Amino acid sequence: MSLISVNGLTFGYDGSADIIFENVSFSADTDWRLGFIGRNGKGKTTFLRLLLGEYEYSGSISASVRFRYFPYRVTDEMREKCAADFIGELRPDCEDWRVICELSLLGEDADILYRKFGLLSLGQRTKILLAVLFAGDNEFLLIDEPTNHLDSTAREKVKEYLARKSGFILVSHDRDLLDACTDHVLVLNKQSIEVQNGNFSSWWENKERADKFARAQNEKHSKEIRKLKQAAKRASDWADKNERTKIGYDPIKENDRSISTRSIIGAKTKKMQSRVSNIEKRIGREIEEKEGLLSDIEEIRDLKLTALPHHRNVLVNVRGFGLRYADAETPVLDDVTFELRQGDRIALVGGNGCGKSTLIRRILKSTGADMPAETLEHGVCETASGLIVSYVDQDTSGLCGNLPDFCDGRGIDRTLFCTILRQLGLEREQFVKDIAELSEGQKKKVLISASLCTPAHLYIWDEPLNYIDVFSRMQLEALLLGCAPTMLFVEHDARFRDAVATKTVML
Numbered sequence: 001m002s003l004i005s006v007n008g009l010t011f012g013y014d015g016s017a018d019i020i021f022e023n024v025s026f027s028a029d030t031d032w033r034l035g036f037i038g039r040n041g042k043g044k045t046t047f048l049r050l051l052l053g054e055y056e057y058s059g060s061i062s063a064s065v066r067f068r069y070f071p072y073r074v075t076d077e078m079r080e081k082c083a084a085d086f087i088g089e090l091r092p093d094c095e096d097w098r099v100i101c102e103l104s105l106l107g108e109d110a111d112i113l114y115r116k117f118g119l120l121s122l123g124q125r126t127k128i129l130l131a132v133l134f135a136g137d138n139e140f141l142l143i144d145e146p147t148n149h150l151d152s153t154a155r156e157k158v159k160e161y162l163a164r165k166s167g168f169i170l171v172s173h174d175r176d177l178l179d180a181c182t183d184h185v186l187v188l189n190k191q192s193i194e195v196q197n198g199n200f201s202s203w204w205e206n207k208e209r210a211d212k213f214a215r216a217q218n219e220k221h222s223k224e225i226r227k228l229k230q231a232a233k234r235a236s237d238w239a240d241k242n243e244r245t246k247i248g249y250d251p252i253k254e255n256d257r258s259i260s261t262r263s264i265i266g267a268k269t270k271k272m273q274s275r276v277s278n279i280e281k282r283i284g285r286e287i288e289e290k291e292g293l294l295s296d297i298e299e300i301r302d303l304k305l306t307a308l309p310h311h312r313n314v315l316v317n318v319r320g321f322g323l324r325y326a327d328a329e330t331p332v333l334d335d336v337t338f339e340l341r342q343g344d345r346i347a348l349v350g351g352n353g354c355g356k357s358t359l360i361r362r363i364l365k366s367t368g369a370d371m372p373a374e375t376l377e378h379g380v381c382e383t384a385s386g387l388i389v390s391y392v393d394q395d396t397s398g399l400c401g402n403l404p405d406f407c408d409g410r411g412i413d414r415t416l417f418c419t420i421l422r423q424l425g426l427e428r429e430q431f432v433k434d435i436a437e438l439s440e441g442q443k444k445k446v447l448i449s450a451s452l453c454t455p456a457h458l459y460i461w462d463e464p465l466n467y468i469d470v471f472s473r474m475q476l477e478a479l480l481l482g483c484a485p486t487m488l489f490v491e492h493d494a495r496f497r498d499a500v501a502t503k504t505v506m507l
Contacts, residue, residue: 004028004051004140008059011043011050018429020046023059026195028169028186030065030140033162035178035200036171038188039425040441040469044171047188048142065140065167070133074125079118083128086117094135102131105164107157121352123154130158134165141168147177148466149394151351152492173441173470175200175495200470232279301423303475306455307485309342312384315458315486316340316363321379323355323362332358335379338505340458345480345487347497350507356490357394359507360462363488364391390456394463394490396443400436406446412453420449424472441467448476461489465496 009024020043028034036044050057051067068091078086087094100110106127112120113128120128126146133141143162147155155177162170162181169186172178178185178200185203187194196203318338324331332355340346348356359381361369366383369391399406407414418431424445430438435446444467451459465473473496480487480500491497497504 002030002064004030004061004063004065006059006061009050009061010058011046011055021050021057021193024193025059026186026193028184028195030063031166032184033166033182034169034195035182035185036169036188037178037185037200037203037470039190039471040445040467041425041427041430041439042188044188045144045439048144048169048171051142063140065138068133068136068139068141070129070141070143070146071126072129072132074117074129079116081117082114083117084113087113087128087132090129091132091135094132098135099128099131102134103127106131106161121154122149123151123157123352126150126154126158130161139167142171143168144171145173145467146170147172147174147492149352149463150492152349152494153351155492155494173465173468173473174493175470175473176493235275235279236273301475302482303420303423303452303479305452305459305479305483305485307459307483308388308455308457310384310387310457313341314339315342315384315387316488317380317382318359318363319380321362321381322377323358324376326374326376333507336505336507338503340486340488342457342486343484343502345485345489345500345502347501347504348488348490348507349497349504354507356507357462360460360488360490364389364460384457387458388456390451390454390459392447392451392459392461392464394466396440396447399438399443399446400434402434403431403446406435406450410450410454412450417449417453420452421445424449424475425469439467441469444468445472452479457486459485459487459489461487461491463490463492465491465493 005027007025009021010019011021012019036047038044046055048069049055051061051063052069072090074090078089084096087096087099096113099113103110103112108124108127112124117125117128130146133143146162147158150158155174159177159180162168162177170178170181180199182199183197185196185198185200187196187203196206198206316339318336321336322331322334336359338346348359350356362375362377362381363383366381367387367389403418404414406412407417421431422428426442426445430442435443438446444464448461448464448468451461464476468476473493477496477499487500489500491500
């Protein structure tokens with residue numbers, strides 16, 4: 001057992017006014033399974049890079065173990081090879097037999113090491129890279145969002161695997177994964193950083209309790225400050241009024257006044273002014289105690305969308321539908337049947353490569369969108385006439401340019417768009433950046449905000465939560481349950497899907 005110790009860590013990117021970390025200190029045990037939680041753009045991946053020594057910083061980071069980062073960078077050249085031919089490039093000290101042992105724990109046979117890497121499913125690729133990652137000793141592993149784009153089956157395997165391991169930091173926004181695989185959490189709050197025993201759910205329960213107490217204390221101090229300010233104003237007004245009576249008086253009303261009266265009035269005024277001074281000191285102490293009480297509270301703000309009614313009840317009709325790409329021998333989809341009616345929120349469920357995104361693109365084609373490749377079809381896939389669709393793509397790679405141009409290009413109200421981005425936790429400093437410079441989670445929030453700004457009959461979201469932080473996931477859950485739009489979506493976060501979907505279609 002040994003410690004990772006961080007003391008006075010301060011870091012900001014060159015040329016940027018943003019300070020990512022300022023005077024951060026904490027320690028962690030290298031045997032822990034540490035869940036790393038925080039809003040998008042708060043610096044989780046940056047912190048992992050700092051542990052690896054990739055950036056210069058102020059302060060100190062000390063550890064008696066080596067750090068190793070996941071995911072490995074796999075080049076296009078590597079994708080054309082089998083994994084057995086390039087795992088030595090990823091990790092020079094890696095032995096094949098250890099990788100094979102780890103793969104068996106992940107429920108995979110050794111033969112996937114000898115198949116072309118680019119032809120493997122996303123789940124199989126992730127499992128190979130995780131097996132390589134854990135095929136070593138005396139290392140503390142930095143695992144950055146391992147389940148993005150993985151289907152539910154692959155996620156479950158990765159979850160079971162990590163639950164048997166120790167000695168890692170896991171960056172993830174999947175609440176089920178964090179609950180199953182972690183015994184401590186490292187949390188990047190709005191203004192502070194904390195380490196706490198337990199998993200996500202225990203931390204969230206403690207946080208809600210602490211936030212409730214902080215709000216109550218804040219209200220208590222606010223009331224006391226208001227009362228003290230009123231008392232100070234009354235005493236100050238009385239002192240001023242009393243002081244004005246020192247000079248000039250009515251000899252009829254004050255016939256007993258003597259030359260010593262002025263000194264008596266002055267003494268009373270001085271005593272009252274002293275009282276005002278003491279009240280002001282108490283106000284200062286109350287304000288000081290009030291400061292910072294709400295600094296780390298994450299407000300899960302209510303979001304809105306405008307769902308349009310349609311004159312038809314059935315918006316999408318799919319009957320016995322099959323689809324095959326012209327250059328492929330086997331169909332992507334076969335005998336798919338379902339109806340999407342107004343008010344339905346249908347989740348498309350199935351493994352990677354089963355055709356969920358293909359079906360979405362085919363439905364979008366019925367509303368005028370382009371289909372990227374020539375296809376052969378049979379059966380029925382039709383949409384209601386005049387259907388307006390608001391779409392969130394799973395791919396963010398093409399996003400670039402500034403936010404005003406993005407809004408103008410999509411005909412979106414800029415004020416509403418920026419308001420939603422702020423409600424999803426994006427800081428105003430990010431609004432002036434090129435979208436390509438934002439984190440993956442922030443890019444996804446740009447697409448989701450654009451969708452929420454678009455009044456539509458049907459909302460189609462393809463894996464909207466990849467890279468999205470847990471706080472925003474809760475916001476979106478509350479939005480969809482409250483506004484109840486008609487939706488067709490793909491999402492592998494089981495907790496979100498189970499909460500939101502009214503129906504599921506298994507492909």
